[in-house]
Amino acid sequence: MENILDFISPSDTLFYETKSGLLCLKYKGEDIGRVSVLRMFPFMYEEEYLCIKSENYSREDKEKEIGILRSLAEIPENQLEMVKRELAKRYFVPEITSVEKVSEEFGHTMWEVTTTAGVREFTVTDMSSNVRNMGNNRIMLIDVYGNRYYIPDITKVDDKALKILEIWI
Amino acid sequence: MSAKASITKYSDIVSVALNGEEMLLSLLYDVSEDGTYTEGVFAVSRHRLCVVENGRLVLAENIENIEKVCLGEYTGGGILEAFTVKGRKQLVRFSMKHIEEFTSVCEIINDLAKGLEPVINEKAFAEDRVCPKCGRAYIKNTTVCTHCSDKFSVFKKLFKIAKPYKGLYITLLLLFWITSIVTVVTPILSKHLINDVLNIKNASITTLLIIVGLMLLTTVISMVVSVIRSIISSKASNLLVKDLRNHIYEKLQKMPLSYIEEKKTGDLMQRINNDTQRIQTFIQDIAIMAVNEICLFIAIAVITVYLDAKMSLLIFLPMPIALYLIGKIRLNIRSRYHKQWRKMDKMTNRLTEVLNGIKVVKVFGREDDEINRFKKTAGDVRNITCANEKYVYTIFPIIKFIMGFGAYLVLLFGGNKVLSGSMSVGELVQFSTYGGYLYSRLEWFSMLPRHFTMALVSSQRVFEVLEEEEQLDGDIKASADKAEGSFTFDNVSFGYKSYRRVLKNIEESVKKGEMIGLVGHSGAGKSTMINLIMRLYSPDRGKILLDGSDISEYNQQDYKNLLGVVLQESYLFSGSILDNLKYAAPKATLEDCIIAAKKANAHDFIMELPDGYNTYVGEKGYKLSGGERQRISIARAIVANPKILILDEATASVDSDTELKIQDALKKVTKGKTVFAIAHRLSTLKNADRLFVLDNGKIAETGTHKELLEKNGIYASLLRAQQEMATRGVTIDNSDKIKEEITPTQFINEGEEFDNEQD
Numbered sequence: 001m002e003n004i005l006d007f008i009s010p011s012d013t014l015f016y017e018t019k020s021g022l023l024c025l026k027y028k029g030e031d032i033g034r035v036s037v038l039r040m041f042p043f044m045y046e047e048e049y050l051c052i053k054s055e056n057y058s059r060e061d062k063e064k065e066i067g068i069l070r071s072l073a074e075i076p077e078n079q080l081e082m083v084k085r086e087l088a089k090r091y092f093v094p095e096i097t098s099v100e101k102v103s104e105e106f107g108h109t110m111w112e113v114t115t116t117a118g119v120r121e122f123t124v125t126d127m128s129s130n131v132r133n134m135g136n137n138r139i140m141l142i143d144v145y146g147n148r149y150y151i152p153d154i155t156k157v158d159d160k161a162l163k164i165l166e167i168w169i
Numbered sequence: 170m171s172a173k174a175s176i177t178k179y180s181d182i183v184s185v186a187l188n189g190e191e192m193l194l195s196l197l198y199d200v201s202e203d204g205t206y207t208e209g210v211f212a213v214s215r216h217r218l219c220v221v222e223n224g225r226l227v228l229a230e231n232i233e234n235i236e237k238v239c240l241g242e243y244t245g246g247g248i249l250e251a252f253t254v255k256g257r258k259q260l261v262r263f264s265m266k267h268i269e270e271f272t273s274v275c276e277i278i279n280d281l282a283k284g285l286e287p288v289i290n291e292k293a294f295a296e297d298r299v300c301p302k303c304g305r306a307y308i309k310n311t312t313v314c315t316h317c318s319d320k321f322s323v324f325k326k327l328f329k330i331a332k333p334y335k336g337l338y339i340t341l342l343l344l345f346w347i348t349s350i351v352t353v354v355t356p357i358l359s360k361h362l363i364n365d366v367l368n369i370k371n372a373s374i375t376t377l378l379i380i381v382g383l384m385l386l387t388t389v390i391s392m393v394v395s396v397i398r399s400i401i402s403s404k405a406s407n408l409l410v411k412d413l414r415n416h417i418y419e420k421l422q423k424m425p426l427s428y429i430e431e432k433k434t435g436d437l438m439q440r441i442n443n444d445t446q447r448i449q450t451f452i453q454d455i456a457i458m459a460v461n462e463i464c465l466f467i468a469i470a471v472i473t474v475y476l477d478a479k480m481s482l483l484i485f486l487p488m489p490i491a492l493y494l495i496g497k498i499r500l501n502i503r504s505r506y507h508k509q510w511r512k513m514d515k516m517t518n519r520l521t522e523v524l525n526g527i528k529v530v531k532v533f534g535r536e537d538d539e540i541n542r543f544k545k546t547a548g549d550v551r552n553i554t555c556a557n558e559k560y561v562y563t564i565f566p567i568i569k570f571i572m573g574f575g576a577y578l579v580l581l582f583g584g585n586k587v588l589s590g591s592m593s594v595g596e597l598v599q600f601s602t603y604g605g606y607l608y609s610r611l612e613w614f615s616m617l618p619r620h621f622t623m624a625l626v627s628s629q630r631v632f633e634v635l636e637e638e639e640q641l642d643g644d645i646k647a648s649a650d651k652a653e654g655s656f657t658f659d660n661v662s663f664g665y666k667s668y669r670r671v672l673k674n675i676e677e678s679v680k681k682g683e684m685i686g687l688v689g690h691s692g693a694g695k696s697t698m699i700n701l702i703m704r705l706y707s708p709d710r711g712k713i714l715l716d717g718s719d720i721s722e723y724n725q726q727d728y729k730n731l732l733g734v735v736l737q738e739s740y741l742f743s744g745s746i747l748d749n750l751k752y753a754a755p756k757a758t759l760e761d762c763i764i765a766a767k768k769a770n771a772h773d774f775i776m777e778l779p780d781g782y783n784t785y786v787g788e789k790g791y792k793l794s795g796g797e798r799q800r801i802s803i804a805r806a807i808v809a810n811p812k813i814l815i816l817d818e819a820t821a822s823v824d825s826d827t828e829l830k831i832q833d834a835l836k837k838v839t840k841g842k843t844v845f846a847i848a849h850r851l852s853t854l855k856n857a858d859r860l861f862v863l864d865n866g867k868i869a870e871t872g873t874h875k876e877l878l879e880k881n882g883i884y885a886s887l888l889r890a891q892q893e894m895a896t897r898g899v900t901i902d903n904s905d906k907i908k909e910e911i912t913p914t915q916f917i918n919e920g921e922e923f924d925n926e927q928d
Contacts (some may be wrong), residue, residue, distance in 0.1 A: 020258035022250070034257060042244070088204050092264065093247035118206035146265040148245045167507050
């Protein structure tokens, strides 16, 4: 198949941050300004297949895709951290490290958990669509507001949580 | 802690940061800059904004330094960024919990930055999305807190609905009491049969006859009562369910479209069908019986204590253990069956999906994959079903054993008493019959909480719909009688999700009798604009005025009567063509219908059908072509002679020949009416008085076709793009239809040409 994808060559890219920590890009010598970095396969690759788009709010026109970054490993160390920070901002999906308390009532589950972002209480309703199986024992919970919580290994959560979750996966 | 309390806690710092200005709004946010959960306050006054996190001032800014702010919606949250004189900067970060509030904040700050009077929509900041008691989130779109909701209040509501049938329920209760008395009396008769007849030599035959006669009588009574009871209880519960279903259906019809679209159709159907059914089963088979059984249980327990206090202890002592074990096992069974049911569900869903898409499967030659996939799912179902059945078949005999255990104890000790002469055989039989009864009820009682919960959930789901806020008419200040059809869009903004605006600050006016064509890329907001005009949704900000009055100030029904609507998918209900024509105007005469059909160029083809206007259409009826359906729906739109006509892609899915007929029909019916038309073909809109070119939720250009072409802006470029695509379409696809259909200037809306090819 004819390859029409624009893969970004790391030698052409220079990521930099503004003073207030917004990610910008100089690409092939041109200053693109604020860019966003999007995971193309968020359930499969966190640092590969990243789509880079210019995000020029001031002109109000649609975002423009600069190209695809095949892997973060390709870019230099000092820029790597910036892109990772941007990704962490764009994908705020705290990982559940332990379930403190979980209860079920009326088909809703109430969770008290410790996550990588801190302690959190949330409610999940409509379990059949809000407990997502990402494959390889990985689970995503989506709460009533649309916040996401990631469970990297379902077999390692506590018994009560497992009992509630295993029905839905 | 409630949001208000948290905000008050930091009011001192906020007040200083805002230079003592009066606070316009303040709200909580929950994510710090480094991506951890936090508690922070974001506050805005007329000239300042500030961010206070964990009691520390993080940021304060003069609004005059801000050019504008914008909201980035990301996975799991969002960020509010400001364009300041010194460049772009992040103001605050939050999870999805606060995104709607921050959308409004964003607009308010932008108003302030432009020096405009900000519109503060109180509803966006209302605290009614969390329970005031415990601070937990309500179930979406409800005010039901799963933690604090009073479980009995739901049943109270149910009783309220059952009130008209009070008489029936009291009769039922009385009938149950008769059965109960029979239940208590039968063992007494057995005792007498054994002690006074069987155990005595030369007992009188009369006593035997009397006792057997009485036993027969109790059986007959219990049989007759049970028949009457079943009839009455089925009647009572069916009446109640009918009421409930009617209530829900009525409610759904009055609900805003957004509510119905947000819920899945399946979910709503479930509530009307299954949940009410479950409530019926509960009332019919469980609730009344439960009242009775509990009373009977207590009565028999008292009798056993009265008969022999010590021996009754043998019955009662193992009871808690038995109850605990049964409960535990039931819970286990439930979760196992839940899993099995989910797997079955998966299989059925896949089956429906594949059968519906069988053409795709065959075209791509994926039959083998589908077979294998199905084999695997079916295998999963088999495995789990086998495992569950094995479990159940092993566990039930164990439950039975536990149940019977008390009876063995009674027999052991009672038998000993009979041997020592301190108890008669008849008394032992009577006692152990009561004991058996008590244990057999235990199992039933152990299921009660589950039935109770199920009915509770179902009732909750039903009442959730019933208690949802209806789309009510506001203060009706305008009369539709004199409506002429001029429209003004006064700074209208709207989004299906309020944080994703589809229309932004629409300012435009339309004269009466004017035909407006709406043009733009797909997703530009054309259909949304029409949805707002049709009052299917209300603007988040701003107003739409009809003849100077807000359209929400007209009576809902009167307003809808002003509109004639032709939608892209010309949905016809099952029924005759006449029924469908009269759907919009039940009072229309037969003549009105014929006139409308003639104007819509539908009359001729209707008359070619064997049953004329009585031809049955709809899902199982006569197969009309796309163009025919469309012309019927145009006729339907004009039967009531509406002042305003809305055409949403009225000619989207028909061939060019039919389109000509529809065009002709539309020309006739649009005369003298205010028309809003979306169409992707130029030919439809060339008659339009003005075109509104929507781009990214805003009206980018207005003018006639000619003016816009001369302007050489978005419209002209859209047109060019489509001409190109149309030419390409001809070269790629050589089918006659396409060649005929596509002439270079026919398309207006880019990317929508594929719609045609599907039909």
